[in-house]
Amino acid sequence: MTSDIEANRILWDVRARVHGRTVGDRFYDVPSFLAGRQTLYGIERSLAGDVKERDLIHLHCHFGMDTLNWVRLGARATGVDFSPVAITRARELAAQAGLKADFVEADAQSLPKHLAGRFDLAVATYGVLCWIGDLDAWMRSATTTLRPGGKLILVDLHPLFQTVATLDPFVADWPYGGGQPLHETVVGTYADAGVTTEALDVVQYPHSLGEIVTAAAGAGLVIDNLSEHTETEVDPRGILQQRPDGLYEFPFSVTKLPLLYSLEASLPSATS
Numbered sequence: 001m002t003s004d005i006e007a008n009r010i011l012w013d014v015r016a017r018v019h020g021r022t023v024g025d026r027f028y029d030v031p032s033f034l035a036g037r038q039t040l041y042g043i044e045r046s047l048a049g050d051v052k053e054r055d056l057i058h059l060h061c062h063f064g065m066d067t068l069n070w071v072r073l074g075a076r077a078t079g080v081d082f083s084p085v086a087i088t089r090a091r092e093l094a095a096q097a098g099l100k101a102d103f104v105e106a107d108a109q110s111l112p113k114h115l116a117g118r119f120d121l122a123v124a125t126y127g128v129l130c131w132i133g134d135l136d137a138w139m140r141s142a143t144t145t146l147r148p149g150g151k152l153i154l155v156d157l158h159p160l161f162q163t164v165a166t167l168d169p170f171v172a173d174w175p176y177g178g179g180q181p182l183h184e185t186v187v188g189t190y191a192d193a194g195v196t197t198e199a200l201d202v203v204q205y206p207h208s209l210g211e212i213v214t215a216a217a218g219a220g221l222v223i224d225n226l227s228e229h230t231e232t233e234v235d236p237r238g239i240l241q242q243r244p245d246g247l248y249e250f251p252f253s254v255t256k257l258p259l260l261y262s263l264e265a266s267l268p269s270a271t272s
C-alpha cells in the first residue's frame with residue numbers, strides 16, 4: 001500500500017514535470033527566469049537581509065527557481081526537496097542558467113546528517129507546512145541545519161486563508177489546525193487551471209499558527225518576529241482580489257484578514 005508521504009511524492013513528481021512547461025502557467029515562467037527575473041518576494045528578501053557569502057538552505061525548493069535566485073543575490077545555496085523529479089530538473093535549470101547550487105533529494109522531516117550545522121539561513125516559502133505530517137520533526141530538522149546564531153525564515157499561507165474554500169459564496173471548510181491528515185483527490189495544479197493531470201490521492205495537514213510557533217520554540221529556536229500579512233504580491237490560490245496597486249487581498253472593504261504569515265526564528269549562539 002502507498003504510504004501518505006509516497007502518495008504526496010507522486011503528486012509532486014507529476015507537478016515538477018508539468019510546472020514551467022505549459023503556456024498558462026501563472027508561476028513558473030522559465031524563459032523569463034533564465035533572462036534574469038527575480039522570483040523571490042519582498043517578505044522573504046527583507047527578512048533574509050543581505051545574503052552575500054551566506055550559506056543558505058532552501059527547503060521545499062521545488063525545481064529550484066527560488067534557490068537559484070538566492071544564488072543570484074550572492075548566497076551559497078543548497079536546495080532540498082523530496083521529489084526526485086524536482087531535484088533532477090533543478091540541477092538541469094542550474095546548468096542552463098549557469099548558476100552554482102547544490103540540490104539534495106530528502107524528506108524535510110528527516111534531513112541527512114551531512115547538512116547539519118552548516119547554514120546561516122534556512123528558508124522555506126509558500127506552500128510548505130500543509131504537506132508536513134510531523135511538524136515537530138520538520139522544525140527540529142530545519143533547526144539542525146543551522147549554525148549557532150543562524151535563522152529560520154518561514155513564509156507560508158496563513159492557516160486562516162487555508163480554511164477558505166471559496167470567497168463567493170464565502171465558504172470555509174478546512175480545519176484551523178490540529179495536524180490530522182486530510183485525504184483528498186487532486187486533479188491538475190494551482191499553477192495552471194487549464195492543465196489536467198491524472199487524479200491522485202494526496203494527504204495534507206492543517207497546522208494552526210499557534211502549533212507552528214510552538215513547534216519552532218520546541219525545536220530550540222527563539223522567535224524574533226511573527227507577522228501576519230493581509231496583502232500579498234502573489235495570489236497563491238487564484239481566488240483573491242487584485243487592487244489597483246497590484247497587491248492582492250481578501251475582497252472585504254473594512255475587515256483585513258491574514259493571507260500569509262512570516263516567522264523569523266534564531267538558533268541561539270553558545271554564548272547568548
Ligand SMILES: C[S@@+](CC[C@H](N)C(=O)[O-])C[C@H]1O[C@@H](n2cnc3c(N)ncnc32)[C@H](O)[C@@H]1O
Binds near residue numbers: 060061083126128
Ligand atoms: C508548493 S511547492 C513549494 C514551491 C516553492 N515555494 C516554489 O515556488 O518553488 C511545495 C514543495 O514541497 C515539496 N515537499 C512536499 N513535502 C515535502 C517533504 N516532506 N520534504 C521535502 N519536500 C517536500 C514538494 O515536492 C514541492 O516541491
